[in-house]
Amino acid sequence: MSWVKQLGKGVKELRFIVCQTSDRSAGARSYILKNYWQWKEQQPDFPFIVRECEEVDPYILVRYRFGVEKKAFISNLDEQELEQVVSQLVGEAQKVNATI
DSSP states (O other): OGGGGGTTTSEEEEEEEEOSSOGGGHHHHHHHHHHHHHHHHHSTTSOEEEEEOTTOOOEEEEEEGGGOEEEEEOTTOOHHHHHHHHHHHHHTHHHHHHTO
């Protein structure tokens, strides 16, 4: 999870939107439960936001500098696949912010 160290420089917010009960969100819920406190220990002031919404298709929303946002749908992904998606979104911060 080396991407956690990159937060705050080009990424201003990381938001997870999941359903509390659907199987589509099971991997995301598990990923969040296993990693949330570790993320907060490494970046205590960074806004990791988790929102629950009934029957929503789960997604991750990353807000970069100047309010630019990027969304990735994460239905039926396991924890390893989610780690790759989050790492990619955070890794794109420099490129996205350079185009603003």
